[in-house]
Amino acid sequence: MNTRSVYLVITVGALLFNSIPAYGNPADPLKIACDHNDDQVGLGKNHVDHLYDKCKSTEPDDNRLQNFETWSDEDEQPRNNNDNVVRKPKYHIRDFDECLFGNENHSNCYVNPDVAPCPDGSLPLTRQIYTDDQLLVRQYRYCPGDPLPNDLPEDLFVEEIRIDLKKFRSFPIKGSEIQSAPNKFSLRNGHTHFWASENTQEFNSNLSGSNVRIKAIPIQWNWNYGDGATRNLSFPGEAMPSHTLHDETATSHSYSETGKFGVRVTTLYRGEFSVDGGPWQAIPGQAAVPSNTLPIDVWRTKKELIAND
Amino acid sequence: MGKYTVAMVAFAVVLLASCSAADSESPDSSQPITPSEQTENSQTLTSTPSSTNQSYKPATELGPAENVPVPQVPKAAKSDSADGATAFALYYFSLINYAVETNDAEPLKQNSLRKCEICGTALIDPAGRAQITGKWQVGGKHHYKVVDSYMSSKNKATVSVRFDVDAAKFYLEPKKIDSTSDKSPSNVAALGLEFDSGWKVYTVKFEETGQ
Numbered sequence: 001m002n003t004r005s006v007y008l009v010i011t012v013g014a015l016l017f018n019s020i021p022a023y024g025n026p027a028d029p030l031k032i033a034c035d036h037n038d039d040q041v042g043l044g045k046n047h048v049d050h051l052y053d054k055c056k057s058t059e060p061d062d063n064r065l066q067n068f069e070t071w072s073d074e075d076e077q078p079r080n081n082n083d084n085v086v087r088k089p090k091y092h093i094r095d096f097d098e099c100l101f102g103n104e105n106h107s108n109c110y111v112n113p114d115v116a117p118c119p120d121g122s123l124p125l126t127r128q129i130y131t132d133d134q135l136l137v138r139q140y141r142y143c144p145g146d147p148l149p150n151d152l153p154e155d156l157f158v159e160e161i162r163i164d165l166k167k168f169r170s171f172p173i174k175g176s177e178i179q180s181a182p183n184k185f186s187l188r189n190g191h192t193h194f195w196a197s198e199n200t201q202e203f204n205s206n207l208s209g210s211n212v213r214i215k216a217i218p219i220q221w222n223w224n225y226g227d228g229a230t231r232n233l234s235f236p237g238e239a240m241p242s243h244t245l246h247d248e249t250a251t252s253h254s255y256s257e258t259g260k261f262g263v264r265v266t267t268l269y270r271g272e273f274s275v276d277g278g279p280w281q282a283i284p285g286q287a288a289v290p291s292n293t294l295p296i297d298v299w300r301t302k303k304e305l306i307a308n309d
Numbered sequence: 310m311g312k313y314t315v316a317m318v319a320f321a322v323v324l325l326a327s328c329s330a331a332d333s334e335s336p337d338s339s340q341p342i343t344p345s346e347q348t349e350n351s352q353t354l355t356s357t358p359s360s361t362n363q364s365y366k367p368a369t370e371l372g373p374a375e376n377v378p379v380p381q382v383p384k385a386a387k388s389d390s391a392d393g394a395t396a397f398a399l400y401y402f403s404l405i406n407y408a409v410e411t412n413d414a415e416p417l418k419q420n421s422l423r424k425c426e427i428c429g430t431a432l433i434d435p436a437g438r439a440q441i442t443g444k445w446q447v448g449g450k451h452h453y454k455v456v457d458s459y460m461s462s463k464n465k466a467t468v469s470v471r472f473d474v475d476a477a478k479f480y481l482e483p484k485k486i487d488s489t490s491d492k493s494p495s496n497v498a499a500l501g502l503e504f505d506s507g508w509k510v511y512t513v514k515f516e517e518t519g520q
Binding site for chain 2: 037038040041043044045062064065068070071072094096098101114116126128130131134135136137139140141235279303
């Protein structure tokens, strides 16, 4: 289909529509069907998705609203933000990870059901785009490798140092160290308690004459118990001196067979970087770092009748 | 709206209610953001309800809320810093809930700049219209927590607030539902703030997905 025929169809369609009011159709199809509920206060999706630009031209259902003066200053507000201004704006990017905010209890954040994971399984971070006057123009979820928004071409962005996932993974991030109680030993069907270390690590790098600091922050521990069982946890566990094989813990595992097993944990790290002492920014994606392998010898107990006292 | 639709909506509301009830029992992050969670945050808004002789009554199908205390600006919100911006954003959301209950958007007006489009179209103007039409809502409460606060320059900050909004029923006369809105799923609103002897909102951006 070529463009000419498309054009014709549109023209005919427009003619058809134009002719409808002449037949006295009371429901004017050219008038955009407007939700009349523009007196509902709140940031709920229903209200915010409202097409105000189109709705404004229609008459309100309620006569009392005829003379209602809207509050926002339309003259002052360029409709498409800064995209159409004559001055060519320069944009810059700031990325953050909402799970690392304040660094307090981030453990549940990475299993946030409200946020769909990226194709690589990592949780998206949040990208903000600012004008050169530091005004926020856009905020969106960002996955490793995502392109810039279509309407903001790359040459509108200030060149700045950013650490990408490949660079982040190239730093010598150490994996967690794991321990068990009892130490490297267990009994079949007992609850062996495992725990891993949790080490935030920092690196320095010199890039294009700037001093860049990089932080690797552990966020998830993926256990492989060597008997086919695996488990992903958002916390490392901790030493429990009074633990016995009777006590199931949040990070314990029970072997149903005897034998020698190798236990490993893969730690997922989120990254942040800071250029020349500037604010910390998030690095998209994660680095997966393996731990040492902890050998564990599982024995069985033999049941015998013994007197209690 | 037909009886059948009302029944459907009521059913949906019951479903939603039972969902959130189930959620709140599980300790994971799927539970709605509750005010108690905010109090764990050190940068919490401390709203001191102005002392009222008459007692507060929430909105019901019979009429709008009564004696709703006006949230007071916390001291912390007056500082030109990331923490100050955080306190201000929490205060601003408490003003949204206040407007939801009262249709009084005066405090929101005082804390928004006119170039903030969403402030007008989603909050201040609807409240003004609702004052004229006499519409009130039951539900519609915003639950919120700050997930990021960033000073983009000396006097500009962006505070990202993760929030959800309870389902609401709207009334123009007692016991007769005019319309409803569903519970809004969790989303992030980025409040762009400018400081000039106090913080004001210059923009609200909702986080876009599906890039």
